[in-house]
Amino acid sequence: MDNYRRKKIIFIHHGASIGGAPFSMLEILRRMDKKKFSVLVILPEAGPFSDLLKKENIEYKIIPLFIFYYCPQCETSLSIRDLPILLRDIFRNLLYLPKILKRENPDVVILNASPLLLSGLIAKLMGKKVIWHIRETISTEKPGVLKKIIAAIIRFSARKTIVMSIFSLKNVGRLGLNNAAIVYGGVDLKKFRPKSVSSEEFKKLGLNENDKIVGFVGQIYKEKGCFKLIETAPLVIQKLPDVKFLIVGSGDMMDRENDNDSKISENHKIDLLFRRIVDEKKLSDNFIFLGQRFDVEDILPLIDCLTFPSIAPEPFGGVMIEAMACGLPVVASDIGASQEIVVDNITGLLVKPGDPKALSEALIDILTDEEKARRFGEAGRKRAEELFDIEKIAPQLMNMYGI
Numbered sequence: 001m002d003n004y005r006r007k008k009i010i011f012i013h014h015g016a017s018i019g020g021a022p023f024s025m026l027e028i029l030r031r032m033d034k035k036k037f038s039v040l041v042i043l044p045e046a047g048p049f050s051d052l053l054k055k056e057n058i059e060y061k062i063i064p065l066f067i068f069y070y071c072p073q074c075e076t077s078l079s080i081r082d083l084p085i086l087l088r089d090i091f092r093n094l095l096y097l098p099k100i101l102k103r104e105n106p107d108v109v110i111l112n113a114s115p116l117l118l119s120g121l122i123a124k125l126m127g128k129k130v131i132w133h134i135r136e137t138i139s140t141e142k143p144g145v146l147k148k149i150i151a152a153i154i155r156f157s158a159r160k161t162i163v164m165s166i167f168s169l170k171n172v173g174r175l176g177l178n179n180a181a182i183v184y185g186g187v188d189l190k191k192f193r194p195k196s197v198s199s200e201e202f203k204k205l206g207l208n209e210n211d212k213i214v215g216f217v218g219q220i221y222k223e224k225g226c227f228k229l230i231e232t233a234p235l236v237i238q239k240l241p242d243v244k245f246l247i248v249g250s251g252d253m254m255d256r257e258n259d260n261d262s263k264i265s266e267n268h269k270i271d272l273l274f275r276r277i278v279d280e281k282k283l284s285d286n287f288i289f290l291g292q293r294f295d296v297e298d299i300l301p302l303i304d305c306l307t308f309p310s311i312a313p314e315p316f317g318g319v320m321i322e323a324m325a326c327g328l329p330v331v332a333s334d335i336g337a338s339q340e341i342v343v344d345n346i347t348g349l350l351v352k353p354g355d356p357k358a359l360s361e362a363l364i365d366i367l368t369d370e371e372k373a374r375r376f377g378e379a380g381r382k383r384a385e386e387l388f389d390i391e392k393i394a395p396q397l398m399n400m401y402g403i
Contacts, residue, residue, distance in 0.1 A: 006038045007403055010106040014113045016047025016066045018292060019219060020318040021135045023187050024164075029058055031394040036095050037403065040099070040104060042119075048292070054073065061100065064092030066118040068150075093118050101126050108401055112139050118155050126155035131401055132158035137171055137315055137336070147352070151175030162400055164316040165337035180360045183397055184389030187321045191297045194327035194381060202302060205246070207286055212240050215303035215328075217248040217296060217319040220271040225333065227274065228354055232309070233283050234358035240367060245283075246303055248290045270279030300326040304373060305366045308332035308342075311354045317341055321388040324348075324380030329373050331362045347380035 011029070013022060025041075028048075032039055041058060043050055044065040053060045066089040099121055101109070109123040110131045123130045132154055138147060154161060154177060161180040163169050172180050202209045205319050214236070220226050231244065236243050250271050279285045294297060296319070302308070304321035313336030320330050321340045330348035332338040344350040349366065351358040 006036055007108070008038045008040070008106040009108050009110065009401070009403065010040050010042060010101070010102055010104060011048070011110045011112060011381060012042045012065070012116055013117050014044065014065065014115050016043050016045045016049045016054075018048045018294075020185070020316065021113055021133075022049045022052075023318060024135070025052075025133075026052060026056070027186060027188065027390050028072065028394055028397055029053075031390075032058065032398075040100075040106075042100065052294075063096040063100065064089060065097070066090045066115065068115045068117050078212070083285075084093075087238035089334060090118060094122070097122050098126060099126060106352045108403060110401060112157075114150065114154065117150065120157035121153060126364060126380040127163070129402070130158050132186055134161055134163050134168065134172055135315060136167070136179075138175065140145060147175060150277040151177055153316075162397070165340050167313060167337045167340065170313040171313075181400060183400060184388055185316050185318050185321060186393030187318070187384055187388050188390050190326035191369055192300065192322045194377070197299050197301050201298075205290065205299075205302065207244060207246075209301065210295055211306075213246055213303040213365055214248045214367070215242065215300065215306045215323070217300075217306070219249050220247075220274050221311040222270065223310060225311045225354070227277070228309050228356055228359065229307065230283065231287060231356035232359045232363070235356060236280070236363050236367075237283075237286055239364050243286060243367065245287045245340055246290065246299070247287060248293050248296060248299055250292050250307045284339075288393045296322065297326070300328060303328065305363060306330045307359070307363065308338060309353075310335065310338065310358055312340070324377075327377040327381045329366050330380065331359065331366065343379070343383065346376070347383055348376050377394055 011025060013025060029039060039058060039380045041053055044067060046062055050060055050062065062220055077163040093130050101123060106128060108131060109128045110133070111120050114134045114135050120130055121134060138150060142390050151306045159188040161177055162183055163172060163180045164183065164185050169180055169182055199209045207213065216229060218224050233245055259376060275289060296350060300323055306319065306328050308317055308320050308330060310333045320332060320338065321343050324347060330342050332348065332350055334350035335353045338350065342348045342350055349362040351362045366376070
C-alpha cells in the first residue's frame with residue numbers, strides 16, 4: 001500500500017453564481033493532480049457554480065458563511081436593517097467552518113475572494129496556512145478606516161496574498177498589503193481559439209453571418225458600463241444600421257432566485273432595467289440577449305469585436321483574454337487592468353471610460369476596417385499565448401500555494 005499522503009487543499013468561495021472568480025478557480029481545480037491532492041470546495045449556497053463542480057466530480061460542501069460585501073467607492077455597504085442577518089451569518093460561520101477545518105485538517109486553505117474575512121480569521125486562528133486571492137478592487141484613492149480594517153484582517157491571516165494585475169497590486173498597496181504577488185488570470189488556449197463558424201450557428205442565435213456583431217460578455221450591472229453601451233448603440237447604428245449587440249450574461253448570473261442575498265435580487269432588477277431601456281429606446285432590433293451561457297468559447301467566434309466598457313476600474317477581465325485567444329479585437333475602457341491586457345492600437349483600442357462617443361468611434365473603426373480587425377485579432381492571440389496561457393499560469397499558482 002502506498003504510504004504517500006495526498007495533500008489536503010480546501011478552497012473557500014463566496015457564492016455559487018458564475019463569473020470571473022469562480023471560473024478562474026475552476027481552471028486551477030481542473031489541473032490539480034488527484035493522485036497528489038485531495039480537494040474540497042466550500043460554498044455558502046447551491047447554484048450554477050456548485051452544479052459545475054458536481055459535473056467535474058469535484059467535492060464540495062455547502063455551509064453558512066459570513067460574506068462581507070462592500071462597495072469600493074464607499075466606506076460601507078451595510079445598514080442597520082442588515083444587522084440581524086449579519087449576526088446570524090457570523091454565528092453560523094463560527095459554528096460550521098471550525099468543525100470542517102478540524103475534521104479535514106487541510107494543509108492549505110485558499111480563499112478565493114476578499115469578502116471572506118471571517119473565514120480567513122478562523123483558518124488563521126486554527127493554525128492553518130492561508131492563501132488569499134484578492135480578485136476585487138478594495139481600495140479607493142483615500143481609503144477610510146473600514147478598508148484599512150479589511151486589509152489588516154487579510155494581512156494578519158494570509159501567509160500569501162495573490163492579485164491578478166499590476167493595477168491590483170497598486171490598489172492593495174495603498175492598504176499596506178505590500179507583499180502581494182501578481183499572477184495573471186489564465187485562459188485555456190485549446191478551448192478558446194480562432195475557428196470558422198457555419199451559417200447555421202449564426203441562425204441559431206437569430207443572426208446573419210454577414211451581420212456586424214459587437215459582443216458583451218459579463219454580469220449586467222452599472223459598473224460594467226452596460227448602460228453606457230445603450231447610449232453608444234444609436235451612434236454606431238447611425239453608421240451601421242444592421243449592427244447587432246450580442247449580450248451574454250445576466251444581472252445575477254444565477255439560475256434561481258435567492259431570497260437570502262439582497263445583492264443578487266438587486267442585480268436582477270438592474271438586468272431587467274437594462275432590457276427595458278433597450279426596448280424604450282427602440283433598440284430591440286439591434287440587441288440580442290442570450291442570458292447566462294456556458295458555451296462562451298462557441299459564441300465568441302461569432303462576433304466581430306468584443307467590448308469591455310467598464311466605467312469603474314476592474315482588477316482583471318477574463319473575457320478580454322478569452323476574446324483575444326479567439327483572435328478577436330477588443331475595445332475596452334482605458335482604466336484598471338484593461339490597460340495591461342489590451343495594447344492600444346495593437347490588440348484593440350482603449351477609450352475614455354463612460355464616453356459613448358469615444359466608444360462608438362472605436363467600434364465603428366474596427367467594424368468598418370476588416371484588415372485592422374484581423375491584425376488586432378492576430379496580435380491578441382499571440383499576446384494571449386505569451387502572457388495568459390492557463391497551462392503556464394496554473395503551475396505558477398501551485399508554486400504560490402506551496403504545493
